[in-house]
Amino acid sequence: MDNFAAAVSAIEDLKRQAIIEEYAVGGAMALTFWAEPTTTFDLDVFVLFRSDSDSDLVTLEPIYRWARERGYQAKSEHIIIQSLPVQILPAPTPLAREAVTEAVELDYAGQPVRVIRPEYLIALALDGSARTKKRLARVAMLLEEAEVDHRLLTQLLERYNLRLPEFS
């Protein structure tokens, strides 16, 4: 098992410990898995917390406590797991929550890893303040290179009132 698989296994442990309800890899690593390798220095992991929580206010403290107990160092907004900076992000919007729920399990050398589907990556990149030039470039890359379910993508764009940019 390499360090990437070990990091994913550690994240799976968050679920086993019921600290989170679900997770999915997003960002540039998800893009790498669906299309071509792309430069990134961290692993973005979107998480859902248990829905039986009494409060809407999300705290990452249980995750940081879990990290401390396992000797993983926290650096700014990252937790260093097996030398990889992992950014754990509570899914902030209904679209992001759905993206985590609908993520698919890929096989990383025998280690299961849940990854946000390309259609959701596209929709997330088009959503509100996330719509930066860098993310629009990722949309173009996914549309060109990934196996995108265009029916699902169209449904998502309609349901969340999003639109694809004009690519010339």
Add this chain to the structure above:
Amino acid sequence: MTTRIPSAMRARLRQGKRDLRLARRSMSLPDKVREVVELQKIAVTTIRRRRPLKDIERVWTIDRR
């Protein structure tokens, strides 16, 4: 002066590029992660020339000893 590239050569170059992208897309996930590490090495060298590296701008250690 502009250089004119014969259309057959242009087609070959495009096809070559397509083949390369397909090969990169079809890599196994561990190979893709190793490729990300190679890209990190290039990025770190480039960034270091312009500014100090940020905390997370480090090359991942993937292989365990």
